Structure formats: C-alpha cells, structure tokens
Amino acid sequence: MDVFYFLCSNTQMAQISPTFSPLYQQIKGLILQALESGEWRPGQVIPSEQELAARFNVSQGTVRKAIDEMAAENILVRRQGRGTYVASHTDPRQMFRFLRLLPESGELLTHPKSIPVDCWRAKAGQEAARILSIEQGAPIIIVRRVLQFGHKPIVADEIYLPEELYQGLNMEMLQAWSSSLYSLFETRFGLRMIRAQERIRAVAADRAAAELLQVKEGMPLLSVERVTYTYGDKPVEWRRGVYSTSEYYYLNDLA
DSSP: OOHHHHHHHHTTOOOOOOOOSOHHHHHHHHHHHHHHTTSSOTTOBOOOHHHHHHHHTSOHHHHHHHHHHHHHTTSEEEETTTEEEEOOTTSTTTTTTTOOEEETTSSOOSOOEEEEEEEEEEEOOHHHHHHHTOOTTOEEEEEEEEEEETTEEEEEEEEEEEGGGSTTOOHHHHHHOOSOHHHHHHHHHOOOOOEEEEEEEEEEOOHHHHHHHTOOTTOEEEEEEEEEEEGGGEEEEEEEEEEOOSSEEEOOOOO
16 A cells, blocks of 8 residues: 555545655654644643554654654654653743843843733734735734843834734733743644744834833844744734844854
C-alpha cells in the first residue's frame, strides 16, 4: 500500500495532493492538522513517538525528526521524562517569546506588566483588511496598551484584531488579566500564536508616543510592526509598537 495514501486515509483528514516533500515533513503536516483541529490543546501532552509512528505507519525515527523540527519552532515542547507537550503561552518559558527587548544588563529581571489604555471597535480599513486577510469594512477590535518594565513605560502598542476571532474582548477583560496578551488570547479565545513577522525602523517620538512612554517629543524610538500567525499561516493579529531603547536593546538571534 502506498504510504502517503495510507497516512491521509488513516487519520481521516483532508485529502492532500502528493508532493515530493520528505516523509517527516508530511508527518509534521499531519500533526499540525491535528493541532489546528484541537485534537491536542495547548499545554496538553501529545501521544508518544511510538504511538504516533503506529498511527501514521512510519518509523519512530521519522516521527522524532518531525517533532524535533516542531520543538525547534516552539510549536511543541519536550520535557525530560514527561513527554512532549503542545507549547502554551501560559508557560512562563513561552509567555514572552516574541518580546525581544532586553535591558543593557542582557537579562530580563522582571516580567513586563501590560497596562491597557483603550479598547474599541471599528471597521477594517484597506491596510488592516489586507494584512489580516479580512474584508475591508469588517469589524475589528483595536487595543492600545503600554508595557512597563519595573514601573517604567518602555513599549506602546496599537493592536488590530479581527472581531470574529475575539468576540467578547473588552477593556474590563484586559484590565482583569494579569499575564501576557497572548496567554489571554490562547486561554479565552483558543488562539495559539505560532509565528510572527516583524518590520523594524527608527522613528522620532510624536506627541502621543511621548506621553505614553514619558519621553521628550522627537526622541528616537524603535518602531516595530508585527503580524502574528496561528496554525495554517492565518494572520490573527497586527500590531504597531514603539519602543524606548535608551536603557534597552532589541535582541535577535540569527542562525
């Protein structure tokens, strides 16, 4: 029996056209489909490599290679002696993995505190619709918040969210939540942020940014525009932030 055909029919997933991708990549795709469907939720343990190998009718080594790659991408987390878990933004080690700002000492001593400033509903303009892959005029939620490090405002964000994915999000919910925004999105709305793409440039602080970050107008800031994606490479968040870098720097590890 053809192995690829068996994989698709045995898991009763959507039909996939045959490709020339390596077998472990096909296994990775099937595991991602299971994650996207909610078969294994963030924070839950997934079946063992042996069980997955039997399920997909492949070798344990093929499954291990797929899981290794997903662990490197922070989709899965290996825990010695306990198994492999779906990564979760509620895990302290994952909570701020997209935040690349560090103090000059090089070590983040305290977790930043998210302070919501505003939350309102609007209609997606042309740019928001294009970036979030929604119809122009579709309802969106806009959140403004400040990140404080040791009671000092360092980041000011404006965040655009498709309302259909975040129904019920309001200022009261934001104020009551004490952890990261991504852990809120995961816990309350079932949205797991898989990857993010950023564009970075230098800007001068305008009046609004100067007031939020408590700096002088015209002071150099770092502008970070981020689009965040969930399973299936679906954009679920667009944010535009300005960072005060007089005492902090942006770290990006390149491999």
